[in-house]
Amino acid sequence: MPAREVVILRIGHRPERDQRVTTHVGLTGRALGAAGMYLAASDKGVVRSIADVVGRWGGDFFCEDNVKWRSCIKEWKASGGSVVHLTMYGLNLPDVVGEIRPRKKILVIVGAEKVPGEIYGLSDYNVAVTAQPHSEISSLALFLDHLFSGEELRNEFPGAQIRIVPSKAGKQTEGR
Amino acid sequence: MPAREVVILRIGHRPERDQRVTTHVGLTGRALGAAGMYLAASDKGVVRSIADVVGRWGGDFFCEDNVKWRSCIKEWKASGGSVVHLTMYGLNLPDVVGEIRPRKKILVIVGAEKVPGEIYGLSDYNVAVTAQPHSEISSLALFLDHLFSGEELRNEFPGAQIRIVPSKAGKQTEGR
Numbered sequence: 001m002p003a004r005e006v007v008i009l010r011i012g013h014r015p016e017r018d019q020r021v022t023t024h025v026g027l028t029g030r031a032l033g034a035a036g037m038y039l040a041a042s043d044k045g046v047v048r049s050i051a052d053v054v055g056r057w058g059g060d061f062f063c064e065d066n067v068k069w070r071s072c073i074k075e076w077k078a079s080g081g082s083v084v085h086l087t088m089y090g091l092n093l094p095d096v097v098g099e100i101r102p103r104k105k106i107l108v109i110v111g112a113e114k115v116p117g118e119i120y121g122l123s124d125y126n127v128a129v130t131a132q133p134h135s136e137i138s139s140l141a142l143f144l145d146h147l148f149s150g151e152e153l154r155n156e157f158p159g160a161q162i163r164i165v166p167s168k169a170g171k172q173t174e175g176r
Numbered sequence: 177m178p179a180r181e182v183v184i185l186r187i188g189h190r191p192e193r194d195q196r197v198t199t200h201v202g203l204t205g206r207a208l209g210a211a212g213m214y215l216a217a218s219d220k221g222v223v224r225s226i227a228d229v230v231g232r233w234g235g236d237f238f239c240e241d242n243v244k245w246r247s248c249i250k251e252w253k254a255s256g257g258s259v260v261h262l263t264m265y266g267l268n269l270p271d272v273v274g275e276i277r278p279r280k281k282i283l284v285i286v287g288a289e290k291v292p293g294e295i296y297g298l299s300d301y302n303v304a305v306t307a308q309p310h311s312e313i314s315s316l317a318l319f320l321d322h323l324f325s326g327e328e329l330r331n332e333f334p335g336a337q338i339r340i341v342p343s344k345a346g347k348q349t350e351g352r
Contacts (some may be wrong), residue, residue, distance in 0.1 A: 024311035135200035141314030
C-alpha cells in the first residue's frame with residue numbers, strides 16, 4: 001500500500017437513485033488504493049455493501065456516511081491535506097497529475113450530477129479526466145491510476161477470506 | 177483518434193436496472209477512444225442517451241442495441257479481430273496489455289453481474305483490472321487508458337456543439 005493517504009469525499013449523493021453508482025465509486029477507490037470514503041449523505045445501504053466487500057476481500061477501507069462536506073474539507077485542509085475535485089471543467093489530468101503526485105494527503109471530491117459552485121473555489125485542484133462527459137467512476141479510476149502510476153494494480157489486501165487466482169480462462173479462487 | 181479499432185460489447189444488461197451503468201460504460205468508451213458499443217439487449221433509452229451526447233459533444237461513436245452476442249463475437253473473429261473479456265478472474269492488466277496493444281481490431285466484452293461461462297473460452301484474452309470487485313465502468317476505463325497508453329486523454333471530438341475550456345476553477349464552455 002502506498003505511503004500516500006488518499007480519501008474520497010462523495011457529494012451530491014441521492015439515497016435511492018445513486019446507491020449503485022456511489023457503491024461503485026467506493027469499491028473503485030478501495031481497489032485502486034484509496035484509504036476510505038466519506039459520504040456526504042445518509043445511506044446505510046452503501047456503507048453495508050462496502051463493509052461486506054471489505055470483510056470478504058480484505059484490507060481496511062472505511063466508509064462513513066452522514067459526513068458534512070464543508071467541515072470535512074476544512075478539517076482536511078487544516079491538517080495539511082490537499083483537495084482535488086474531479087470535474088470535466090478542470091485542467092486535464094495529464095497536465096496536473098505531476099504536481100499533485102508529491103502530496104502526502106489527498107482528499108478527492110467526487111460529485112454526482114450537481115455540485116455546489118463553492119467546491120471549485122475550496123479545492124486546490126479542479127481536475128478533468130478528459131473534458132468529455134462520461135462517469136465519475138471512470139474519472140476516479142483514472143485519477144487514482146495516474147496518481148499511483150499504475151502501481152496500485154498490484155496492491156494486496158490483507159485478511160481476505162477469498163482471493164482470486166488469475167487465470168487465462170475460467171474462474172479460480174482460493175479461500176480459507 | 178487512434179488507428180486501432182476498439183468496440184465494446186456490453187452483455188448481461190437488464191433494461192430497467194442497468195440503464196445508468198450501461199450508459200456510463202458507453203460514455204466511458206466514447207470519451208476514451210472506443211469507436212462504438214454493441215448492446216446485447218433491447219434498450220432504446222441507452223441508445224438515445226448516448227446519441228444525445230454524441231450530437232452535442234461531437235465525434236461519431238455509435239451505439240447499437242439488440243445485438244446477438246454469439247454472432248457478434250463470431251463475426252468479429254472471422255474479420256480478423258481479437259476479443260478481450262474484462263473479468264476479475266482473468267490475468268492482471270499490466271501483465272497482458274503489452275501483448276494486446278499491437279492488435280488492430282479489439283472487441284472488449286463488458287459484462288454485468290452474471291456472464292455466461294462460454295464467454296471465457298470464446299475470448300482471446302480474459303483480463304482483470306485488479307482481482308478485486310469494483311466496477312465494470314472503472315475496468316473499462318483503465319483497460320482503454322492502458323491500451324492507448326494515456327494518449328486518448330487528449331482526443332478531439334470533431335463536430336461538437338459545445339466544448340469545455342479547461343480552467344483552474346470554475347466552468348467555462350464555448351459553443352456555436
